[in-house]
Amino acid sequence: MPAAPATRKAFTTLSVEHASTVSRVAAELRRAVFEGELESGTPLREIALAESLGVSRPTVREALTVLVAEGLATREPNRGVSVATPRAESVRDVCRARWVLEGAGVQAWESADAVRRQRVRDTLDSYTAAVRGGEASYEELNERHLSFHVSLVELTGSPRLVQMAEALMDELKLALAQVDRLNRNAHDEAESHEGLVELLEAGRLEGPDGAHEFLRKHIEDAEVEIIEALRLE
Known part of the structure; x- marks a missing residue:
């Protein structure tokens, strides 16, 4: 009918x-x-x-x-x-903001619930599997990479901070993808992220060899690498 x-x-x-x-x-x-x-x-x-x-x-x-x-x-x-063309001043500002948000997440590791901690492990596994599988596109690698960094902010338990982190990653995704493509360094990035999670799992958060300082150095290195690789200055 x-x-x-x-x-x-x-x-x-x-x-x-x-x-x-x-x-x-x-x-x-x-x-x-x-x-x-x-x-x-x-x-x-x-x-x-x-x-x-x-x-x-x-x-x-x-x-x-x-x-x-x-x-x-x-x-x-x-x-x-x-x-879009990344700009050096924007990359620096985004990395400063990332340090505040992700650093807060690292410091919240011990007080975070099991679900949020597992989310960090899962996003790390997803990223490293894509890197070592060798078949993922740069877009997919980028998405999994940035999801890991957002999961660090999720440790704070603050939806607003997570939303801010996601907005920062949107600003940074093009620059990071271009660096990965130019330098072919996704494998090194995977190992660095694994090192950070190992420090978290061991409860080594503070001090010169702790996770907090490790993250600070990681973000500083990323800032320099993006600006130099893309010749933004």
Whole structure:
């Protein structure tokens, strides 16, 4: 029996095909950015992208809006959208803020509940498995890497601090992905993160050889590496 007119009308706003097309275009652009096919500063022209991907300009426009919201692209008046370019002062500021948030998480390790501690272990395992498996994309490595750092902030038990950490990671994800791609150093990063968790598990939080100082040095080194590798100065 055919659906009643009122029922048909109720579904007229649904557009799975269009939404999925926007998602697929955004995913393809995201992949190209993380894999280095689209470098920082590359203009993302709607007409050229629409022709290349075989989709409409409005679809490309919506996909670009997604990338801008994620911090992977920037939109400037009269210049359009381009792949985001990290700036040295922003990298330094993000790393300072990371140190405050993640440092608070490290110091909360002993008072954190078992669920939050296990979350740190699980995100570490996920990241190291992806690194050593050798088949993960730079996008996937980046996501797992940053999830580990957010899990450190989760040790504080503060949803607001976690939300702040996630916003910082969004700012940093493009720069970190580019460094990983240029330096091919994901394996070294995995070992460094394992060293941090070993210190946490051993209860060695303070002192010159403790987890807190280890994390500070790790973030400082990351700041220098990003700025030097991407020639931001």
